[in-house]
Amino acid sequence: MAESMRGLHRTHRCTEVSRGNVGENVTVMGWVQKRRNLGSLVFVDLRDRSGLLQIVFDEKDVGSEGFEKAGTLRNEYVIAVEGAVEVRSGAVNENLKTGDIEIRAKSLRILSEALTPPFPIEEECSTKEELRLKYRYLDLRRPNLQRNLAVKSRVAILSRNFMQEQGFLEVETPILVKSTPEGARDYLVPSRIHPGNFYALPQSPQIYKQLLMCSGFDRYFQIARCFRDEDLRADRQPEFTQMDMELSFADVDDVIEVNEKLLAYLMKEICDVEVKLPIRRMTYAEAMDRFGSDKPDLRFGMELHDVSGAVRDCGFAVFRNALEAGGSVRGLTVKGQAGMPRKKIDSLVEFAKTYGAKGLAYLAVQEDGSYKSSFAKFMTEDELAALVKAMDGEPGDLLLFAADKNKVVFDSLGALRVELAKRLEMIPENTFEFVWITEFPQFEYSEEEQRFVAMHHPFTMPMDEDLPLLDTDRGAVRAKAYDIVLNGCEIGGGSVRIHQSDVQAKMFECLGFSKEEAEERFGFLMNAFKYGVPPHAGLAYGLDRLVMLMTGADNIREVIAFPKVKDASCLMSGAPGRVDEVQLTELKIAVSEQDGAGE
Structure with missing residues (x-):
């Protein structure tokens, strides 16, 4: 007893x-x-x-x-x-x-007293994650999870203290906000007092922190809860924590300077790692060209090679057709892997297909200088030699190629590069490689919506020299946007904001908003700008993602006390769940039964 x-x-x-x-x-x-x-x-x-x-x-x-x-x-x-x-x-x-x-x-x-737990409470637990999440209150007793959450707490406290010393004020912004969908889906909250109307849960404090700059707060900081109704991955959750900031009278360099100091401070205090400042910078165009990704992992080499020029007139139709369609042919040189078994090469082909590639072409350079290839019979010896030279290939190397639209080539080879590094154990342990990615495209074209959409959000300032291109070549406009990347994972991102009303109106026009739509969604922000708004810029970190990398966790769920699974449900509490009819009646909401609903 x-x-x-x-x-x-x-x-x-x-x-x-x-x-x-x-x-x-x-x-x-x-x-x-x-x-x-x-x-x-x-x-x-x-x-x-x-x-x-x-x-x-x-x-x-x-x-x-x-x-x-x-x-x-x-x-x-x-x-x-x-x-x-x-x-x-x-x-x-x-x-x-x-x-x-x-x-x-x-x-x-x-x-x-206690019942026998359904799994052992110990450091390394081989129990399936589904069972551990069902009994999360027991899972959280494990020392490694408690250490992770202790690190997260310490990161928050250290960040608050650092930002205060840098002149930032911590200000809370609303959780019940107006829905202004542009990007990920909003979580909606029905209003009982205003039947038929809905609040949204904030995807970020973006508009409110800009309004705080209009209000003269100069430097704002907040550790904020954010919500996005989107498909989940290992490093995403429907509700997450942002470490958010905004600075007045600031441009790109001002934001980067204060954040490099913050990152160096946190890495030293938490991981006892010295971050060499300044952190290297790389434009979006360079990152895509060299690594096929806007979040490159710089802990290992194996960069992409553009061999379009070397194969433009070759006899291999797959390469030639991709170039004629406006795409490119690029490849990876996998050093010393010419002897990789065909079964493993086939598994790499299937991996690339999950990123949109129709397949991969391969060429193994044998130690005697001969070739083993899926396409060598379509090319002359001179063409093959020129291709190997363009890839910096040597005897013993395996060369892998993708030929398609640039997006498909970058997506598939960028992901394949990381997958190969994992399989071949090329990634050094306990290494932290930071890089700033700058000059993102202002727009990306949505095939689904048949229009340009903002790559970041509608309030991002274009590069000054690219402003004339808003009327002539929107796809070429670069943004004053920047991401901070650690070990191939984006941990934060931000931009200089538009503070001129004419540029903001032009941006809404480029994104396909009518004046009425822009007024309906963002009128309160635009009205605030009429009363004197300073130039301002900001950045937000995914706090959970940053702590995941600091602690060496494999999954973001390992640094969140009560996480959701891939279908955004909680295995422990059973959320989301049905509610009483009385509650629905009060909200004047009727739920229509879908086929299979409730099964």
């Missing part, structure tokens, strides 16, 4: 007890990690958030009743122990912070 804490006060967490406390009486509380009954003695490993501490129960010290009680302890029982700190009588455990001491118990209280 569970006992109360009456009269007890915890004096130390488990790993706060040290050799310096030998001879002292202490009170510790926590969960039973393991119990070992040796007959005359009972040993218990006690666990709390700080770590493990060994407790020794001897009938001479705790009495027959206390010793009998110690023998009934099971894993995950919650207990309180009073006792004396002693030097460990057995072998020292070098793997534990408290491995040289133990507590000789004088009294024991069982504060809570």
Whole structure:
């Protein structure tokens, strides 16, 4: 039966007890990690958030009743122990912070009993993630998850302190906002007081932080909850945390300068890693050309080669047709892999197909200089030699090619480059490579909507020299936008904002908004701009994603206390769920049953 804490006060967490406390009486509380009954003695490993501490129960010290009680302890029982700190009588455990001491118990209280957990509470757990997420409150007892969340807490606290020193004010922005869909879908919240009307949950504090600049706050900062109703991946969640900022009277260099200082500070404090400043910069065009990605992983080489010129007049129709259609032919040189089995090459082809490629062409340069290839019979010896030279190929190398529209070529080879690095173990551990990607395209063309859409958002300022292109060549307009990338993962992004009303009106026009639509969606922001708005710029980090990389976690769910799974549901609570008819009636909402609904 569970006992109360009456009269007890915890004096130390488990790993706060040290050799310096030998001879002292202490009170510790926590969960039973393991119990070992040796007959005359009972040993218990006690666990709390700080770590493990060994407790020794001897009938001479705790009495027959206390010793009998110690023998009934099971894993995950919650207990309180009073006792004396002693030097460990057995072998020292070098793997534990408290491995040289133990507590000789004088009294024991069982504060809570526990059922046998559905999986072991231990550092490395091979249990399927679905089961762990169903019992997330147990999963969170595992030391590695507790460390991850402790790091996240520390990053938030350090960031707040740093930003305050840099002159930023922390200001909260609304959670119930107006829906202004442009990009990811909004989560909608029905209004009971205004039937038929809906709030949206914010995808970011974007408009409000711009309004704060209009209000003269100069430098704003917030750790903000954000929501996006989009398909999930390993590094995405429907609700997430942004570390958000905005600066007045600032341009690109001003934002980058303060953020490089912040990143260097956090990396030193959290990971004990020195970040060399300034962080390298790379334009979007260069990143795509060299790595096929706007978030390149710079921890390894293997860059893309554009061989379009070398194969323009060759006899291989796949290459020639792609070029005639306005695309390109590019490749990867995989050093020393000419002997890769055909089965593995075929698996790479299938991988590339998931990114839109119709396939991959390959050419293995044998040690004797001969070729093993899927297309060599369509090309002359001179054409093949020119192609190998354009790829910087050498005997022993495997050359892989994609030929298609540039987007398909970049997407497939960019992803393949990273996949190959993982398979061939080319990525060094405990390495952090930052890079700023700058000068993004202002627009991207949506085949689905048959119009240009904003690559970032409608408030991003074009490069000054590209403003005339808004009327003549929108696809060539570059934005004053920038992303910060770490180890091939975008951890933050931002831009200089449009603060001139004529440029903003032109931007809405380019995006296909009528004056009425622009007024309906963004009128309150445009009205604010009529009363004097400073030039301003900002950036937001995905805090969860940054902490994921800092802790070496494989998945963003490992740094979020109660995450959702890929269908945006919570396996633990069952959210989302049905609501009572009374609630729907109050909101004047009728739910139509879809085929299979509720099954």
